[in-house]
Amino acid sequence: MNDTSIKQFVNEIPRQARSPAAKKAVTLKEHIVEIISDSGEGAQRCGQSLGSIAARMGNGIWTVEIIPAEIRPPARSVAGASGNRIRLGSERITNGGDNTDLIVAFNEQALLGRVRAGELKPDCTILLESMWRDNKDPKITAAYIETCNQLVAAGYKVHEVPMERECLSVVADAHRGKNMFALGMLCSIYSLDMQLAREQIALTFGKKGQSIIEPNIKLLEAGFTWAEVNLDFKYRIPAVRSSEPQIVANGNTALALGVLASGMDICAMYPITPATSASHYLSDVFEKVGGIVHQAEDEIAACAFAIGASYAGKCAVTITSGPGYSLKQEGLGLAVMAEIPLVVVNVQRGGPSTGLPTKAEQGDLMAAIFGSHGDAPKVVMAASTIEDCFYSVITARKIAETFNMVVVLLTDANLATSQQPFPRPQFNKSWLAPPVDQSAIPAGAKPYDWDATTGLARRFIPGQPNGMHTVTGLTHDRLSHVAYDAEINEESIRARSLKLAALQKTLKTPPLFGDEKGDLLIIGWGSTKGAIEEAVESMRAEGCKVSSMHLRFLQPLPPGIKEVMQRFKKVMTIEGNWSDRPQDELIDETNRRYSAVATLLRARYLIDVDCWSEVMGQPIKPGTICRVIRDQLKKQAEAEQS
Amino acid sequence: MTMTATQCLLQMYDEHYDLEDYQSGVPRWCTGCGDNAILAAVQRLCRDENLRPEKTAFISGIGCSSRFPHYMKTYGFHGIHGRALPIAEGVKMARPDLHVFVNTGDGDCCSIGAAHWIHAIRYNMNMTVLLHDNQIYGLTKMQASPTTPLGTKSNTTPRGSYLAPLNPLSITLGVQNVSFVAQAVDWIPEMLYDIIKAAYHHKGFSFIRIVQRCPEWLPEMFEPWLHDPNRILVLNHENGLQVSASLSKVYKNLQAHDPSDLNRAREIASNLDPVPVGILYRNPDVPRYEEVRHAGQMRSTDLIEKGLNAEFDKFTVWPQETEAQTQPVM
Structure with a gap:
């Protein structure tokens, strides 16, 4: 279906009567929403659709997938929450933010998982499927009632919603459509444009035809009406509509689009989480522009295949994650030695070993720079935004072919699965590799x-x-x-x-975010950019003399960094990898292991760079960074006084 | 680009190559090493087929055999241990116009690179693969390889090797998509040449196991076969190789074998003594991966731009039209 026919089609669907209850919408600057369910119940699609609708209205968004490690964890399990978190704002949103303001949960166990993970704000609004209250299994009913009571007692604003019952009045099988009912509720709560929502559904289910689109739109409208009538709150997040077309995609899709745009024509890969979705998408579209995705028999073969293709033609790319990156090391050494251009993308996950396959970490920087035996200099870059995932591939390909070098591009599970709008790129011929x-x-x-x-x-x-x-x-x-x-x-x-x-x-010196000098300089790299800059901005608003700098090139480090660092009283990196905790009994200045970039900066510039890091398997929150900055500045002030 | 008739004639003249046009450097293999015979046969093939040196690539792994590309005046890629095949696959996928040859040894192919070997057979890309099988690790100084006969004393098996050797022919013939399998011995140059030539002309993954002498580490190993022509089973068929009259005077142990017969090929492969020499299996109809994947397509800037914009369209949020903005929210 094309755009016009979608609009016609949705216009022809009879609309339900509008709710008479005219609630006054409270204006918000931003809100964080989650939709969670058991795996396979469609919460992710609901969240993605919500993000797209809000983006089309001009809101800033950042969506984060909530993924259980298993494909099908047991139903109604605490560890099985699957869904999406959407941060909606009036202005541009650069990261997933702190804790959740409002959550829609399809069962109380998945919800409990999020509560226990400390993801919800203390007064979070909860919209909870109420069908479990009358379950034929008394254990389920008891668990539901107990959880519900606990949540209310803990101060959460719990609204029980008969989603199943309401959906059944529209469709025969509520299991498959509840997500669109939830989307309708959220459209009501956030005063989103229902016409855009209908179009979004038509776009999402376009391939499946009108027999699927129609009931989904009815469910959407049922959810909208239910919320209009039954909920006593309503919000509005004013949006400034962009005059430019925006791409709404996750980092792995942006990465794959970057491969297309770079003019490379061969990608060799082996399935590995969380890199694979980039190859999934590329497998679908690469052939349309004459490209080939080769799924090799293993990571080593994928690397060797890409090296062979690069050697004989245009620069090729291989896409992987941590364990696969380790397996490629010998091949990368060969490419360095033979001076064969190669782009290697490492979508980092938690490590070492199998580690946390679906979770974000920045633990592979040292392996990227120093991996492979002997002296094997490689270029190492890190993408810091979704948009950067796109452009970095183009840059990486160019550097690889100009310098006949291996270029390692680091992203991570956070960028891979998060969505953020960015201006639609204008095709540029200079992106492409010249003919062989x-x-x-x-x-x-x-x-x-x-x-x-x-x-x-x-x-x-x-x-x-x-x-x-x-x-x-x-x-x-x-x-x-x-x-x-x-x-x-x-x-x-x-x-x-x-x-x-x-x-x-x-290379140019990376720009400073904030003043040119001050008390504290935060240095980061990769996906933490949005969170760090948001934290720095809010701390500056409180009067703190803090600035930040974000590194795109980790090897070689661009010029001018030392001079920038010298203008600050203290320099500290914030990273999503391990650094020994100074308060641990055995840890002192002679044995503390610093975070990756802190180690590099200390070694290169002989400046006493400190670091703060965590490996919680999730993006570092801006609120956490604010606390770190506050503590650090307090420590510095105390030291000055004494 | 168009050419004048004179240029065409000049080019035809230029494109006649002699043996020395394929020779590079002085091989550093041991005296009597079977690799020398393989090199001679391959250089002869290149000359006879008039292969353009710049359009020919020899890809190898690590080991004595893998020094081979250094002695060819063509393009060559002396890679890393076990990975010659995936490198060669990448070369072929990027450049189906190149003649691709692979030199690999019994350690390189059957041990560290065994996974790639199995899958390379499945991919069935058009390349000629020479397994230089001397049944021992030579470059690292005499360790047992996967094809070392049971009980062979080596530096890692001082009391004799512990395991029965694997059979490269049986394994290759057991993999889906196998399309060409042959066996040669280095000491019958005429048949070695004929087999490599047949392999080169096969469109697909042509696998030749070449039983190759290692005078340094296993000087006695092949003596019995060398001295007794009857311990060579020559496979003879009008659809395969036809042994010459002069050769058949020496090698009288002939067996008629139609290379299209896979089951019979597997039976022959399982016989270790006498050593079968000739084409065991050939099937020209197996799909080639580079063709299945449409390698070597012309990619214009226009095609990429259109394709990319079509993909952008899928993810684009367009600025709303003015009329839509004025519509009240339901």
């Missing part, structure tokens, strides 16, 4: 003719007459002949290392 060079190589040219200053050498590609040579992972001279000569080993290692310096000279 098949021109003849001039007589006497050498395949590794390293430039004395930059270390760069022109790459010879199979098919180029006169360029025949054998690339090798063995130490080799300028002719690519195997060499065991110590001097050649030094010369070639020097050349490969110099390329990083050559790239570093082209």
Whole structure:
């Protein structure tokens, strides 16, 4: 269905009578909403739809998937909550925010999981499916009533909603449609445009035809009407409609779009969470532009396949997550040694080992920079926003081919599954890789003719007459002949290392968020950008002299960082990886393990950079960062006084 | 680009290659090493088939055999241990126009790279794969490999190897999508050449196990077969290889075998003595992965721009029309 026919179609659906109850909507600046259910009950679709509708109205949004680690955890289980968290705001939203203001839950056990995880605000509004109150299993009824009473006693505003019953008055099987009923309720609560909601449903179910769209719209309207009549509250989050088209997608989709836009044509991968959804989407669309996604027999083969494809043609990409990244290390060393361009995306998850497969962590930075044996310099970048996931792939491909280097692009489970609107990119021809060079190589040219200053050498590609040579992972001279000569080993290692310096000279100092100098500089990298800047902004509003800087390039580190750090009394990184807690009995200055970027900055700039980090498997909250900044500044003030 | 007739003629003249056009460096294999015979046969094939050196790529892993690309004046990729096949697959997928050869050894292919070997057979990409099987690790100085005969003493099996060897032919013939399997021995150059040539002409994954002597570590191993032509079972068929009159005077142990017969091929493969030499199996109809995946498509900027914009459309939230903005919220 195209846009016009969708509009016509939804206009033709008879509308239910509008509610007579005209509640006055309370205006909010922002709100955090969750919809949770058992796996497979559609809470994620409800949340995504809510996000899209709000985005179309011009609201800032950030959606986060709430994913259980199992595909089908047992029904009604505390660990089985599946759904979506949507942060809605008047202005641009850059992260998932702190705790939840309002939650729709399809059963009380999944809800309990969120309560116990400390995700809800103390006075959170709860809209809870009430069908469990009359369950034929007395244990379920008892559990429901007990939980309900506890929640009320704890101060939550609990509204029991007969979702099942209301849905059954519209459709025969409520199990499949409850999510759209919930969406209708939320449209009422947040005064969202119902016409947009109908269009969203038509878009979502467009492929399935009108017989599916129609009942879903009826459920939507039933939910809307129920909330209008039965709820005594209503909110409005004013929106400023964008005049520009916006892309609403999660980080993995943005990443895959970036692969398309970069002009790369081969992606080799092996299934791994949370990277795989990027490859799912790419598998669906890459062929339309002549690209190929190759699902290899393992991670090692995926890396080798990409290296082979890069060697013989255009730069290729391999997409993975932590454990897969570890398996690729030997191959990455080969690509470094043979100077074959390659883009490697690591969608980080919790580690080590199998760790937390569906959860966010920033634990792979050191592996990205120092992984592979011997001296294996690679470029390491980190995307910090959804939009950045798109553009970073294009940049990574360009750097890989300009410098004949491996470029590692780090994202994480937070970016992978979160949605945030960003301006629709305007296609630019310069994004694409040029065609594979098949021109003849001039007589006497050498395949590794390293430039004395930059270390760069022109790459010879199979098919180029006169360029025949054998690339090798063995130490080799300028002719690519195997060499065991110590001097050649030094010369070639020097050349490969110099390329990083050559790239570093082209980079700019990362911009500062906040004043140019002050009491505290927070340094972050990757997906924490939105949360850090939000925290810094609110602390600055309280009068704190704090600024932040976000690193996009981790290897090489861009110039000018030391000078920036020197203008602040104290520098601290905030990261989603491990650092030893100074208060632990055995931890002191001689043995404390710092967070990854803090370690790098300390080693490179000889500045006493501190760090704060957590590995809670979820995005760091802006409220948490505010507390960290407040504590740090207090500590500094006390030290100054004493 | 159009060409004048003179240029065409010049190019035809240019494109005649001699053996030395494929020779690079001095092989550093041991005297009497079977790799030398394989190199000679392959260089002869390249010349006879007039392969353009810049359009030909030899991909290898690690081991004695994997030094092979260094001695070819073509493009070459001496990779890492066990990964020659996935690298070669990437090359072929990116560049179906290249002639791709793979040199791998019994350790490289059947041990550290065994997973890739199984799947490479399934992918059935058009490449010629030479398994240099000397039944021992040579470069790392004599350790038992997966094809080392039971009881062989080596540096890691000083009291004799503990396990029965795996049979590369049986394994290859047991995998879905197998399309070409042959066996050669390094000491019958004529048949070695003919088999490599047949493999090269097969469109698909052509797997040749080459029984290869290692005079350094297993000098006695193949002596009985070398000295007794009757311990070589020559597979002869009008659809396969037809042994020459002169050769059949020496190698009289002929067996008629139609390479389209997979079951018979498996039976032959399971016989270790006499050693079967010739084409065990050939099926030109197995789909090739690079064709199934439409490798080597022309990709114009226009195609990518259109495709990308169509994808953007799926995720785009358009600014609302003015009339929609004025509509009251229901």
